[in-house]
Amino acid sequence: MKRILVVEDDRTTQHLIGSILKSAGYAVTAVNDGPAALVELKSQPFDLVLTDIWMPQMNGIDLLAELRKIPHSPRAVVLTSDTTPETLLRAIREQAYQFLTKPVQGKELLELVESTLEAPGEIPPIEVISAKPDWVELLVPCEMSTAERLQGFIARLDTDLSDEVRGAVGQVFREMLLNAIEWGGQLDPNRKVRIAYLRARRMVLYRIADPGPGFKFEDLTHAAVAYSPEDRLQYVDARLEKGLRPGGFGILMAQAMVDELIYNEVHNEVVFVKYLD
Amino acid sequence: LRNLRVLVVDDNATNRRILEETVKAWHMKPVLVEGGEQALAALERAAKGGRPFALALIDGQMPGMDGLTLARRIKASPRLASVPLIMLTSAGALPAGRKDPDLAATLTKPAKHSALLAAMVAAMGANGRAAASRSPRRQPARSLRILLAEDDAVNQTLAMRLLEKRGHKVTVASSGRQVLDKLRAGQFDLVLMDVQMPDIDGLQAAREIRRREKKAGGRIPIVALTAYAMKGDRQRCLEAGMDGYVAKPIRAAELFEAIGHASPAPPPGADIVDERSLLARLNGDRSLLGELIALFQADAPKMLDAVSQAITAKDAPALQVAAHKLKGSVANFSSRGAFEAALRMEDMARRRELETAPAAAAALEKEIGRLRRALKDLERRLV
Numbered sequence: 316m317k318r319i320l321v322v323e324d325d326r327t328t329q330h331l332i333g334s335i336l337k338s339a340g341y342a343v344t345a346v347n348d349g350p351a352a353l354v355e356l357k358s359q360p361f362d363l364v365l366t367d368i369w370m371p372q373m374n375g376i377d378l379l380a381e382l383r384k385i386p387h388s389p390r391a392v393v394l395t396s397d398t399t400p401e402t403l404l405r406a407i408r409e410q411a412y413q414f415l416t417k418p419v420q421g422k423e424l425l426e427l428v429e430s431t432l433e434a435p436g437e438i439p440p441i442e443v444i445s446a447k448p449d450w451v452e453l454l455v456p457c458e459m460s461t462a463e464r465l466q467g468f469i470a471r472l473d474t475d476l477s478d479e480v481r482g483a484v485g486q487v488f489r490e491m492l493l494n495a496i497e498w499g500g501q502l503d504p505n506r507k508v509r510i511a512y513l514r515a516r517r518m519v520l521y522r523i524a525d526p527g528p529g530f531k532f533e534d535l536t537h538a539a540v541a542y543s544p545e546d547r548l549q550y551v552d553a554r555l556e557k558g559l560r561p562g563g564f565g566i567l568m569a570q571a572m573v574d575e576l577i578y579n580e581v582h583n584e585v586v587f588v589k590y591l592d
Numbered sequence: 593l594r595n596l597r598v599l600v601v602d603d604n605a606t607n608r609r610i611l612e613e614t615v616k617a618w619h620m621k622p623v624l625v626e627g628g629e630q631a632l633a634a635l636e637r638a639a640k641g642g643r644p645f646a647l648a649l650i651d652g653q654m655p656g657m658d659g660l661t662l663a664r665r666i667k668a669s670p671r672l673a674s675v676p677l678i679m680l681t682s683a684g685a686l687p688a689g690r691k692d693p694d695l696a697a698t699l700t701k702p703a704k705h706s707a708l709l710a711a712m713v714a715a716m717g718a719n720g721r722a723a724a725s726r727s728p729r730r731q732p733a734r735s736l737r738i739l740l741a742e743d744d745a746v747n748q749t750l751a752m753r754l755l756e757k758r759g760h761k762v763t764v765a766s767s768g769r770q771v772l773d774k775l776r777a778g779q780f781d782l783v784l785m786d787v788q789m790p791d792i793d794g795l796q797a798a799r800e801i802r803r804r805e806k807k808a809g810g811r812i813p814i815v816a817l818t819a820y821a822m823k824g825d826r827q828r829c830l831e832a833g834m835d836g837y838v839a840k841p842i843r844a845a846e847l848f849e850a851i852g853h854a855s856p857a858p859p860p861g862a863d864i865v866d867e868r869s870l871l872a873r874l875n876g877d878r879s880l881l882g883e884l885i886a887l888f889q890a891d892a893p894k895m896l897d898a899v900s901q902a903i904t905a906k907d908a909p910a911l912q913v914a915a916h917k918l919k920g921s922v923a924n925f926s927s928r929g930a931f932e933a934a935l936r937m938e939d940m941a942r943r944r945e946l947e948t949a950p951a952a953a954a955a956l957e958k959e960i961g962r963l964r965r966a967l968k969d970l971e972r973r974l975v
Contacts, residue, residue, distance in 0.1 A: 324917070325891075325917060326890075327888045327891065327921050331884055334883070335875065396919070396920060418873070418920075418924050419924075421873055421877075479709075483706050486705070567610070572705050
């Protein structure tokens with residue numbers, strides 16, 4: 316039975332989370348604050364820590380920092396409500412594994428806990444190079460579960476944008492990130508993709524640089540963009556032959572959804588921009 | 593939009609694939625056909641099978657039957673007319689700005705994904721979230737127990753699907769006699785009644801319901817469903833004691849509007865906590881909801897005390913923490929008024945502006961009081 320430590324000072328929320336996890340078959344220990352959490356962590360092993368940010372005595376970020384000092388410490392999921400980008404970035408720097416928005420939805424909680432517990436064990440961490448809300452820069456291992464987590468992070472930085480802009484930017488980011496991890500990084504967790512997110516008053520800009528040698532459009536037999544519109548069905552066969560994930564419209568889709576999409580000469584770096592007005 | 597069925601009609605295989613990928617990315621279920629005749633067949637099959645399409649995306653320029661002709665044929669069929677249609681055309685193919693009454697939207701190819709998504713959400717009208725939030729009147733604050741009297745299987749399924757998607761509980765009757773029996777046996781908030789039914793028809797049934805109510809008391813709202821589109825019918829329905837009128841084929845927007853107008857006033861507190869969404873968040877666990885209410889009732893006074901103490905002490909950081917905590921606790925009950933009152937207090941404290949804090953505290957206390965009374969009522973309904 317997987318053991319989960321819940322750190323939350325509001326009794327109602329603590330009971331809600333605890334009950335839902337227990338009824339899904341997890342062993343739950345709940346405490347009210349950081350110091351109590353550290354006592355529990357020293358007395359028994361846990362598979363996962365779920366922690367609030369705002370708590371008396373020691374806040375969630377400080378708890379994350381303490382947690383990192385413990386050898387083989389469990390992954391931590393951070394509960395957020397109206398968390399500022401600064402706090403989010405500090406949590407990422409302190410190796411928060413994932414975020415869960417409050418008020419907690421039962422189904423979402425269980426899905427997140429399950430995916431966190433199931434993710435492969437030895438993944439190198441995400442390195443935070445810059446944690447300014449208007450300039451975030453990260454080094455990310457080329458691994459699938461990390462890509463999923465990263466989308467959760469980025470989505471929470473853009474909360475003041477309209478749903479339409481966020482949806483478009485989020486989809487393009489996902490496509491470009493997966494291309495970088497899958498093609499540039501060959502899914503090797505020891506290789507890194509470098510991601511920059513810049514936020515200015517009238518635009519959002521992303522740069523994704525992968526560790527691969529780049530590509531030529533004419534060699535992209537797996538991607539729809541390499542074909543003239545009449546011939547694009549060939550791409551389907553090309554992908555099936557290679558046993559690739561469904562899709563392959565990534566670059567095409569991205570071109571239609573953002574205002575600028577620019578590759579460098581060798582095509583291992585891409586920048587895309589969405590104007591805000 | 594999740595799991596909605598979308599029909600994609602395009603003669604070009606690549607475009608079909610692109611639309612398929614796009615629609616799938618939004619978690620909808622695309623069905624692909626390559627021409628007008630196949631589209632009509634697919635729509636008919638779906639309607640007969642009780643799984644009508646939520647939307648059709650139609651290419652404007654197709655060999656054989658073109659997009660507009662297909663749209664006319666769909667709208668001419670009573671069974672299919674309720675499916676919203678979006679047409680994708682090449683630039684310049686349709687005069688700019690022209691609104692075709694048969695089309696929910698016209699987009700120029702290649703359509704931006706955001707524009708396509710926005711058009712799809714808008715087209716699905718009353719089914720879509722966007723439309724529901726534009727017209728709060730159509731959005732019930734709670735789930736109604738609806739007795740649906742309709743003998744035609746297709747209309748029955750369509751109405752049931754629309755109603756259940758709105759969170760209503762539906763019981764079906766297929767004759768006037770069944771309506772009267774089921775009303776006697778069970779509790780309902782509203783009757784949705786076809787006028788033409790075997791044995792006792794809808795008008796007779798309505799008169800009988802009103803006659804019984806004269807003796808027993810109460811008055812259940814009755815909304816007529818009728819295939820006639822004559823003015824006199826509306827009058828006949830109202831004279832029989834019905835409260836509203838929806839013409840067939842059923843369109844979601846009209847149906848919900850009529851239900852909204854006819855439905856009874858919600859019980860006190862229903863506008864403060866939404867029982868349905870609350871239980872959904874807790875995976876349907878009623879006893880857990882009861883426990884959470886008990887904990888909140890016990891802790892709320894302490895949390896309010898912390899707020900007023902911080903205000904008395906003019907301690908903005910402490911006020912910020914206290915308001916934040918109360919807000920987090922209240923958020924568990926999806927209660928908007930109380931949540932926003934706590935949020936305003938927290939913002940005030942964050943900006944270190946405490947001049948109006950006492951007034952905000954009074955408002956907050958009032959909202960928390962309303963929430964606690966609503967939760968008390970809800971708790972009684974849970975047992």
